[in-house]
Amino acid sequence: MPQVARPRSPHLDIYRWQIQMVSSILHRAAGVALAAGSVLLVCLLTSLASGPAAYAKVQGFAGSIVGMIVLLGFTWSLAYHLLNGLRHLLEDTGRGFAIKTFVMTGWVAVIGSFVLTALVWACVLLQRGGA
Amino acid sequence: MSRPNLQTPLKQVRGLGSARGGTHHFIVQRITAIALVPLSLWLVWLLLSLVHLDYAGARALLATPCHAVLMAAFVLAAFWHAQLGLQVVIEDYVHTPGLEIALQIAVKFLCVLGALACTLAIVRIALGS
Incomplete structure (x- = not known):
């Protein structure tokens, strides 16, 4: 046994933030967010099957401020998880591992996810007449 | 019967046996991921189409066989993929024995229930019932 207390393996708070770790952490976070957001899809489809009253409630939520923020988060999570997922699939073939x-x-x-989110929401706002 | 035991001593003590099934998890995660690339792009297009439609229009759009089938495909692939991903997240971060098992089972049940609820809704919409 060493006589001196040796440093233990450094943990997340030791490292300088860099894109390699951020892209990995965000992939998980976005994946968990999408799983939670699947409740929204369940609500949308079941309300559409139930009738106009239930669907109006879902539409009301989607059009509210809270609903728009949640949907914005869902859009970004989907865009990021999709793009970084394609990156993972590329890496599964053994390519893309050079540091650069x-x-x-x-x-x-990361940047593409924001671009895609902006594009989707531009479509939403244009359809709603710039509201 | 004295077959040689090839497990490491640690594995024998833990009594869990070898992992073996990991490759299947990896492959299914990738296959569902590949399926979800075009399906999620289609989903975004569909959801954008719903913005300016009323109830009858939204229901009529989703009732077309093409969209109903694609929606069912998306739902099944998405919940399957979500279950696989959440399983790994729990394996990595939750180490309390009872809680880990409970969460793993809860996630599987919830994903199956979500997929079934969506599938039934899609069938009702497609059949107009």
């Missing part, structure tokens, strides 16, 4: 490439594709996933 890995960092670049990480930024593509």
Whole structure:
């Protein structure tokens, strides 16, 4: 046994934040968020099957401020998980592991997720007449 | 019967046997992921189409066989993929023995219930019942 207390393996709070770890953590977080958000899809489909009254409630929630924020979060989670998931599938083939490439594709996933989210919500707001 | 035991001593003590099934989890996670790439793009398009539709219009759109089938495919792939992903998250972060098992079972039950509820709703919409 060593006489001196040796440093233990450094944990997350020791590291400088970098895209390699951020892209990985976000992938999980977005995945969990999407799983939680699947409740919304269940509500949408069951209300559509139930009738106009139930569907109006879901529409009311989707159009409210809280609903829009939740849906915005859902959109970003889907966009990010989709793009970073494609990155994972690329890496499954053994490509994209050079540090430079890995960092670049990480930024593509992060920035691209915001671009996709903006595009989707531009479509939503245009359809709603800029409301 | 004295077959040689190839497990590590640690595995024997834990009594869990070898992992073996990990590859199946990995492959199904990838297959559902690949399926979800086009399906989620379609879903976003569909949801955007719903924005300007009223109840009757939304229901009529989803009742078309093409969209009903795609929605069922999305729901099944998504809940399957979600279950696989949540399973790994729980394995990684929850180490309290009873709680871990309870969460693993709860996630599986909830994913199956979600998939069934959505499937029944899609069938009702498609059949107009």
